[in-house]
Amino acid sequence: MKSTLKLTLGLTSAMFASTAVSNVAQAEDLTLCWAAWDPANALVELSKDFSKETGIGMKFEFVPWTNYADRFLNELNSKGKLCDLIIGDSQWIGGSAENGHYVKLNDFFDKEKISMDDFVPATVVGYSEWPKNSPNYWALPAMGDVVGWTYRKDWFSKPELQKEFKEKYGWDLAAPTTFDQLKQIAEFFQKREIDGKTVYGASIYTERGSEGITMGAMDVLYSFGFKYENPDKPYEMDGFVNSEKSVKGLEFYKALYDCCTPPGASNSYMGEGVDAFKSGQVAMHMNFAFTWPGLQKDENVGGDKIGYFANPKGPDGDQFAQLGGQGISVVSYSDKQEAALKYIKWFANKDVQAKWWSLGGFSCLNAVVKDPGFAASQPYAQTFLDSMAIVKDFWAEPSYAPLLQASQKRFHDYVVAGQGSAKDALDGLVKDWTGVFQDDGKM
Amino acid sequence: MLNRTADSVARATPEPLARKVRGISDKGLAWLFISPTILLLLAINIFPLFWAIYLSFTNYRANRPNEMVKNVGLANYKRILGDQDIWIAMQTTAHFVFWTILLQTLIGFTLAWLIDRKFRGHAFWTTIILVPMMLSPAVVGNFWRFLYEPQIGLFAYAVSFVTGIPATQIGMLSNVSLAPWSIVIVDTWMWTPYVMLICLAGLRSIPEYIYEAAEVDRASNWRQFWSITLPMALPFIMLAVLFRGIENFKMFDMVNLLTGGGPGSTTEVASITLKRQAFESWRTGYSSAFAIILFVAVFGLANIYVKALNKVKQR
Numbered sequence: 001m002k003s004t005l006k007l008t009l010g011l012t013s014a015m016f017a018s019t020a021v022s023n024v025a026q027a028e029d030l031t032l033c034w035a036a037w038d039p040a041n042a043l044v045e046l047s048k049d050f051s052k053e054t055g056i057g058m059k060f061e062f063v064p065w066t067n068y069a070d071r072f073l074n075e076l077n078s079k080g081k082l083c084d085l086i087i088g089d090s091q092w093i094g095g096s097a098e099n100g101h102y103v104k105l106n107d108f109f110d111k112e113k114i115s116m117d118d119f120v121p122a123t124v125v126g127y128s129e130w131p132k133n134s135p136n137y138w139a140l141p142a143m144g145d146v147v148g149w150t151y152r153k154d155w156f157s158k159p160e161l162q163k164e165f166k167e168k169y170g171w172d173l174a175a176p177t178t179f180d181q182l183k184q185i186a187e188f189f190q191k192r193e194i195d196g197k198t199v200y201g202a203s204i205y206t207e208r209g210s211e212g213i214t215m216g217a218m219d220v221l222y223s224f225g226f227k228y229e230n231p232d233k234p235y236e237m238d239g240f241v242n243s244e245k246s247v248k249g250l251e252f253y254k255a256l257y258d259c260c261t262p263p264g265a266s267n268s269y270m271g272e273g274v275d276a277f278k279s280g281q282v283a284m285h286m287n288f289a290f291t292w293p294g295l296q297k298d299e300n301v302g303g304d305k306i307g308y309f310a311n312p313k314g315p316d317g318d319q320f321a322q323l324g325g326q327g328i329s330v331v332s333y334s335d336k337q338e339a340a341l342k343y344i345k346w347f348a349n350k351d352v353q354a355k356w357w358s359l360g361g362f363s364c365l366n367a368v369v370k371d372p373g374f375a376a377s378q379p380y381a382q383t384f385l386d387s388m389a390i391v392k393d394f395w396a397e398p399s400y401a402p403l404l405q406a407s408q409k410r411f412h413d414y415v416v417a418g419q420g421s422a423k424d425a426l427d428g429l430v431k432d433w434t435g436v437f438q439d440d441g442k443m
Numbered sequence: 444m445l446n447r448t449a450d451s452v453a454r455a456t457p458e459p460l461a462r463k464v465r466g467i468s469d470k471g472l473a474w475l476f477i478s479p480t481i482l483l484l485l486a487i488n489i490f491p492l493f494w495a496i497y498l499s500f501t502n503y504r505a506n507r508p509n510e511m512v513k514n515v516g517l518a519n520y521k522r523i524l525g526d527q528d529i530w531i532a533m534q535t536t537a538h539f540v541f542w543t544i545l546l547q548t549l550i551g552f553t554l555a556w557l558i559d560r561k562f563r564g565h566a567f568w569t570t571i572i573l574v575p576m577m578l579s580p581a582v583v584g585n586f587w588r589f590l591y592e593p594q595i596g597l598f599a600y601a602v603s604f605v606t607g608i609p610a611t612q613i614g615m616l617s618n619v620s621l622a623p624w625s626i627v628i629v630d631t632w633m634w635t636p637y638v639m640l641i642c643l644a645g646l647r648s649i650p651e652y653i654y655e656a657a658e659v660d661r662a663s664n665w666r667q668f669w670s671i672t673l674p675m676a677l678p679f680i681m682l683a684v685l686f687r688g689i690e691n692f693k694m695f696d697m698v699n700l701l702t703g704g705g706p707g708s709t710t711e712v713a714s715i716t717l718k719r720q721a722f723e724s725w726r727t728g729y730s731s732a733f734a735i736i737l738f739v740a741v742f743g744l745a746n747i748y749v750k751a752l753n754k755v756k757q758r
Contacts, residue, residue, distance in 0.1 A: 070722055077506045077725075099507055198611075208705035263593035266617030266706050281594075398507070402724035409528075409708060417619050417707025439502075 029057040030339050033072055033083035034326075036062035038294050039143055042359035049355070050346050056339050065270060066210060069401075076101040076331070084334040085343055087142050087326045090126045095398035096329070097130035102138040103330040108341055109137060114348045120144060122391045123364040127327030132396065139327025140344050141364035143290070146387040147219045147322040149182075150277060150295055151175060151284045153307035155194055164188075175309035179220065179252060182284070182312050186260030189283035201260030202284040203276040204253070206416055207269035213415060214394065214407040216286060217253045219322040222392045223314030224249025235437050242426035249314070250422035254415045266416045277301060288324040289387065292380040293360040308383035310390065323391035325362065399436050406432035492738075499732035506725035519732035529733070531708065532716040538623065539630075539712055540691045544684055546631045551638025552680060556672070558639070559646040569643075576636040584700025587629045591615040591701075619709050622702050626710055630697055634690075638683040645679025646672065678756045685748055692741050713737055 032047070034040050040062045047058040061082060063071045069089065075082055076096060088096060096102045105128075109116070116124045116137060123141035130138055155161065156173050165173040169184050176182040186201030193199075205216025218226070225245025230236035240246075257265075262281050265272070270287055274294070277285040278301055296302045311321035328347065330340040346352060353365040357377070362384065363369060375382045395403045407429055414425035437443045467475065499519055503512045523529050554572060558565050575583070590598040593611045603610040615625040649671065657667045695714040698704065704711035704719075717737065721730035 073506060073725075074722075077508060079508065095506060099509055207703075208707075209699075209703040263611040264591075264614045264617050266614065267703060401506070402726065405719055405724045412705055413707035416617070416705060417709055419619075419707050 028055065028336070028339055029059055030084045030336055030343060031059045031061055031082060032085040032087070032328075032343075033061045033063075033075070034087040035068045036064045037290065039290050039361050042356070042361045045359055046352065046356055046361070047343075049352070050343060053346065054339075054342060056342065058343075069210065073401075076333075079333045081331075081333050081335060083331045084336045084340045085328055086331050087328045088139070089326055090323060091394055091396050091400040091404070093127065093130045093138055093327070094396045094400065097136070097138045098398045100332055101329075103332050103337060103341075105137045105140065105330070105344070106135070108344070112345050112348075114140070114345070118366055120364045120366060120369060120388055122323065122388055123325065123327075126323045126391065126393050126396075127325060127364075130396070139329040140348055141325075142328040142347070143325045144362040144364040144369075144384070144388055145288050145290050145324030145326075146384070146391050147215060147286060147324060148289055148292075148311060148383055148387045149175075149284055149286055149309050150292065151185075151307045151309065152280075152282075152301065152305060154305040155189070155199075155283055156307070158194075161188075175307055176312050177309075178313045178315075179223065180315070183252070183256055183260065186256060186284060190260045195280075197280065199280065200262040200276075200282050202256065202286065203265065203268060203273045203282045204256060204261060204286045205269055205273070206257060206261070206265060206412070207267050207272075208408060208412045208416070209267075210269070211394075211404055211408065212267075212269035213411045214404055215322050215324075217250060217407075217411045217415065218392075218394060219286065219311055220253045220256075220314075221246055221249040222320035222322070223311065223318045224252065225314065225316060225318060228395065235443050237430045237433055241430050241433070242423065245314075245316075246426055247422045250411070250414065250425060253411075254418075254422065257415050289362060289380065289384050290324070292384075293378070296379060306379075308380045310383050310386040320390050320392045321387045323393040325364075397437075397440075399440050402436045403433055406436070495731040495734055498728050499735050501728045503728045503731075504725050505727045515728065519729045520736070522729065523733050523736060528708070529713075529716065532711050532713045535623070535708075535710065536692060536694075536712040536714075539627065539694065539710075540688060542627045543630045543634070543691050544687055546627065547635045547638045547687055548680060548684055550631065551635045551683065552642045552676075554635065554639040555642035555646055558643055572639060573636045575633045576640075578633070580633070580696040581700065583629065583633050584697050587625075588616065588701055591625055593617075616702050617706055619706055622706055622710050626698055626701055629701065630691065630694070633697075634687060638687060641679050641683040641686075642676060645676035648679075649675045674758075678752060681748075681752045681755060685745065685752065688748070689741060689745060693737070 032043070034043070040060070044058075044060055047060075050056065051058055069092075072083070072086060072088065073092070074080075076086075077099075086102075088102075093102075097104075108114075116128065116135075119128075119141045123144050124137075125132055127141045128137045128139045130136055156175075162173045165185075165188055168188065171181070173185065173188075176185055182202070188201070189199055190201040191198055205212040205219075207213055225243060226249055227240040227243070227246075228237065230240055261268075262276055265276070268276070270291065273285050273287045274291050276282045277287075277295065278298055280301060292308060295306055298306075311319065313319040328344060330337055330344065334340055347356075348365075350365060350367045353363040353368045354371075357363040357368055357374075368374065369385060369388075375385060394400065394407075397403065410425045410429045410432070413419045414422060420428075434443060500514055500516060501512050502515050504510065558569050558572075587598075590596045593599050593614050596610075596615075598615065599610040599613040602608065602613050613621075615621045653671055653675075654667060657671060662670065693714050694712055695718065698710055698712050698715055699718075702710045704715040713733075714737075717730055717733050720726050720733060
C-alpha cells in the first residue's frame with residue numbers, strides 16, 4: 001500500500017513537473033517568420049545552437065514567396081502576435097518603421113555594443129535604416145542578397161562553340177562584362193542544339209503578380225542610367241525615371257526578352273528561373289544569390305558546370321545590381337521581446353555569422369565577408385562580394401506596395417505584352433508614382 | 444401516432460425547461476431558433492457590407508493603422524469611374540463573361556439535348572462529362588497551366604499536330620491575343636457540365652405527351668425543337684446563364700492561377716484589379732468603393748435579368 005502510494009505520488013509530481021517545464025518552455029518559445037526558401041532551412045539548422053545555449057525554443061512560420069508579403073504584412077497590419085521575430089523584405093522597412101510594426105533597435109544595439117559599422121554598408125542602408133542614410137535602426141542585417149547571373153561554364157568551354165562564337169562576334173566566349181556582350185551570348189545560344197537538346201539564351205525575371213519583372217528590369221535599368229529621383233530634389237522623378245538612358249535600358253530588357261528567353265517564359269521569377277537553369281534549358285540565368293548554393297550542389301548543372309558573374313556594365317560603364325535580402329526585426333506586438341532581442345544578440349555574433357554562411361545563408365557581417373578566406377570559400381563567394389558592392393534598391397517608402405504595383409503593370413505591359421513604347425511605359429510610371437506620393441502628401 | 448410522439452416528447456421535457464418554454468409563443472420560438480443564423484449572417488455578411496460602404500467614403504488604408512482616417516466624400520467613386528485602367532478591366536471582364544456564357548450555353552445545351560436522347564451508355568457519358576465540374580479550381584488551373592506549356596504541354600502539341608505550327612510557338616498564356624482565350628477555354632471546359640446539368644433538368648421536365656401531340660400533328664423534328672423544346676427549356680437555360688454570369692463576373696481563381704492578369708494587363712479582370720488595390724496596394728477605401736460599384740452592377744444586372752426570367756416563365 002505504502003509503495004503504491006509512493007508510486008502514485010511520484011508519478012503525480014513527475015507529471016506536474018513535466019507540465020510546468022513544458023509550460024515554461026512554451027512561454028519562452030519564439031516564433032520567427034520568414035519566406036519558405038533554402039536559406040530558411042539553413043536558419044532552422046543554425047537556430048538549434050541558440051536553443052541549446054539559451055533553452056529558448058524556436059518555432060518557424062515560413063510562407064512561399066508568392067504569398068510572403070500578403071501574409072506577413074496582413075499579420076503586421078492587424079497587430080498580430082504570431083511572429084516574435086520577422087525577417088521582412090527590405091522594402092517593408094519604411095512602412096514597418098512608420099507604422100510601429102518593428103521595435104527600434106538603437107538603444108539595444110548601444111547596450112549590447114552591436115555596431116552597424118561591423119556590417120556591409122549597403123545592407124545596413126538597405127535592411128536596417130529608416131529614414132535611409134540616418135542612424136535609425138529597425139533591423140539587423142540578416143540575409144545579404146543581390147541579383148546576379150549564373151552561366152553554363154561547360155557549354156561556354158566547348159571548343160566548337162568558342163570557335164564559332166569568336167568568328168561571329170570577334171571576342172572570346174566568356175562571362176559577359178557588359179550588357180551588350182550578354183545579349184550577344186544569349187542570341188548565340190538561343191534555339192541552339194546542345195547535346196541533342198534545344199536550348200535558349202537566358203532566363204530573366206518577367207513575373208507579373210508580385211515583384212518579379214520590376215526586380216529584373218531595374219537590375220538592368222540602373223546600369224543604363226536610371227535614377228529614381230532628382231538627387232537634389234527628392235520625389236522629383238520627371239527626367240530621371242523616364243530619362244533617355246532609362247528608356248534605352250527598358251528597350252534593352254524587352255529586346256532581351258523577345259530575342260533570347262525560352263518559349264512561354266512570360267511569368268517567370270525565382271522558382272521558374274531555377275527550374276529553367278536546372279533543366280538545362282538556358283545558357284544564362286538571372287537570379288538572386290540565394291539560389292547559388294543550391295545550384296552549385298545540383299548534380300546536373302552544378303559543380304564544374306556552373307559559373308557566376310555579377311551584373312554587367314551598361315553602355316556608359318555604370319554597373320549596379322538590384323539589392324535583395326532582408327534584415328531581422330523584433331515585432332512590436334510580441335509579448336516576448338526580451339527573448340527576441342536575445343536571439344538578435346546571438347545572431348550578431350561573429351561565430352554564428354560564420355556558421356550561417358557555411359550553412360548556405362549569406363552573412364552581412366564584415367568580419368565574415370572580409371575574411372581573407374571568404375572569396376575562396378565557395379565558387380560564388382567572389383561574385384557575391386562583387387555584386388554586393390554595386391547594389392541599389394527599389395523604393396523603401398511606406399507606400400512601396402502601390403509604387404511596386406505601378407512598375408509591375410507598366411513594365412509587364414511593355415516588355416511582355418508589347419503594348420506602347422518604353423517611353424510611354426516610363427512616362428506612365430512617373431505619373432503613377434507622382435500620384436502615390438501626392439496621396440501621401442510628400443509632393 | 445404523431446400526437447402520441449409529441450405527448451411523449453412533452454412528458455420527457457424536464458419541468459423547469461417546460462415551464463420556461465410554455466410561456467413562449469410559436470412566433471417567439473421560431474425567432475429563437477433562427478436568431479443564431481440571423482446573428483451569424485449579420486456578423487459575417489451584413490456588417491462587412493455596411494462597413495465597406497462606410498470605408499468607401501474614406502481614405503483608409505489597412506496597412507497604416509496609425510494614420511488618421513479622413514472622409515473623402517465621393518472622391519474614391521469619382522476616381523474609379525474616371526480611371527482608364529478600371530474601364531479596361533471591366534471590358535476584359537465583359538469579354539470574358541460574354542464568351543464563356545455563350546460557349547457554355549451552346550455546348551451545354553447541345554450536350555444536354557444529346558444526353559436526353561437516352562442512347563446506350565448515356566449514364567456513363569453523363570458521369571464522364573460531369574468530372575471537370577467536380578474538380579477544385581486550383582487543381583484545374585495548375586494542370587491547365589502545364590497543358591498550355593509550349594515546351595512540354597499536351598495542348599500545344601495537339602494544336603501543333605493539327606495546324607503544323609511548332610509547339611514552341613504556341614504560347615497560350617504568354618501571347619497577348621491567345622491568353623484571354625486560354626482562360627475562356629478552361630472555364631468552358633470546367634463549367635459546361637454545370638450548364639448541361641441544368642439544361643438536362645429542363646429538358647426532362649417537358650411532358651412527353653406534348654411531343655406525342657406534335658407527332659400526331661405531323662410536326663417535324665425541327666419544328667418540335669423550336670416550338671416545344673427550346674421555349675420550355677428556356678427558363679432553365681436562362682437560370683444557368685444567370686448563375687454562370689454572376690460567377691464569371693467575379694471570376695478570380697482561374698485567372699490568377701493561369702495568367703495572374705498577364706501578359707501585361709490583357710487578362711486582368713475586375714476581381715484581379717480589386718485584389719491588387721485592396722491587398723497589394725492597400726488602398727482600402729478606394730478598393731471598397733470599387734467593390735461597391737461591382738456589387739451594385741452585378742446586383743442591378745441580376746435583378747433586371749431575373750425580371751426577364753420571370754416574364755419568360757409566365758409565358
